[in-house]
Amino acid sequence: MTVSRGPAPQTGPEHMPDGAASDSTADAAELLAGLGSSWTWILGSAITTLVPGVLILVWPEETLHILAVLLGLYLLVTGGFRFVSAFSRHEHGERLPGLLLSVLFVLAGVLCLRNPMQTIAALSLIVGIVWLVSGMLTAYTAIATKDLPHRGFVIGAAVLGIVAGIVVLALPTESARALTRLLGLWMVLLGVAELILAFAWRAALRKTLTDYPTGPTGPTATV
Numbered sequence: 001m002t003v004s005r006g007p008a009p010q011t012g013p014e015h016m017p018d019g020a021a022s023d024s025t026a027d028a029a030e031l032l033a034g035l036g037s038s039w040t041w042i043l044g045s046a047i048t049t050l051v052p053g054v055l056i057l058v059w060p061e062e063t064l065h066i067l068a069v070l071l072g073l074y075l076l077v078t079g080g081f082r083f084v085s086a087f088s089r090h091e092h093g094e095r096l097p098g099l100l101l102s103v104l105f106v107l108a109g110v111l112c113l114r115n116p117m118q119t120i121a122a123l124s125l126i127v128g129i130v131w132l133v134s135g136m137l138t139a140y141t142a143i144a145t146k147d148l149p150h151r152g153f154v155i156g157a158a159v160l161g162i163v164a165g166i167v168v169l170a171l172p173t174e175s176a177r178a179l180t181r182l183l184g185l186w187m188v189l190l191g192v193a194e195l196i197l198a199f200a201w202r203a204a205l206r207k208t209l210t211d212y213p214t215g216p217t218g219p220t221a222t223v
Contacts, residue, residue, distance in 0.1 A: 056180060131161045157194060
């Protein structure tokens with residue numbers, strides 16, 4: 001689940017021996033922070049989860065190879081979304097869970113794509129672990145982050161991810177068809193939850209812009 005706080009404050013370039021490199025790094029971090037705090041970025045992450053889930057539910061009879069590719073691409077792209085979203089947090093300590101989570105998603109995606117003919121049980125194990133850890137880290141971030149808008153929505157989505165991970169890991173692996181449908185169903189539910197969060201985040205950003213005029217001393221956000 002993508003958690004954002006809002007655009008990082010502009011503190012100006014740091015004075016370092018290599019001024020150009022410092023400015024370039026600061027500009028890149030600022031760009032990532034602005035992008036990751038946009039509600040459209042959360043919306044994109046939701047679509048990344050929702051679309052593969054719908055495809056898996058619509059075509060449950062497709063080969064295991066297709067399922068592994070869909071899951072692998074979903075995990076890789078979601079990892080990219082989470083990497084950018086991590087930079088929307090102001091403090092470096094708050095970014096660490098998001099960065100670790102993005103690495104976990106990418107590694108899991110590589111595992112799915114590296115051996116696409118592995119069993120449904122192996123795929124379920126990979127996705128279940130990712131959802132469980134993702135939900136736990138998202139819940140921790142939501143509780144620890146100060147002034148987080150719609151904290152309840154974020155925690156609710158995190159709990160959904162934890163439950164999804166536990167169910168997928170605990171379910172017997174006797175029926176590949178049943179597990180395939182289960183993975184698709186949970187992806188749809190998680191995608192819908194993130195979709196709701198995206199529009200809730202949009203409302204929060206608009207309220208911020210209404211309460212505080214945009215300008216040199218006011219907040220800026222992409223809505």
